[in-house]
């Protein structure tokens with residue numbers, strides 16, 4: 392008898408983890424320049440959320456955000472507009 396496994400799902404809340412280490416890199420989505428509202432998220436939570444998405448969807452989102460090495464995620468913060476944050480947090 393085993394309990395059903397819970398699959399963690401990214402939510403806007405899980406994206407908002409405090410960045411504990413010094414931030415060396417900054418990336419942003421393409422919408423920042425058009426004056427959209429948005430927020431910074433830790434690179435680690437961004438990468439974690441991307442990994443949970445289907446490949447196409449992850450690629451589509453990643454294409455809108457400046458690329459960085461995932462190994463740099465602990466030292467990277469990512470600015471996402473509200474729409475991109477929602478897209479990365481929702482499942483289709």
Ligand SMILES: [Zn+2]
Nearest residue numbers: 420422472475
């Ligand atoms: Zn965006």
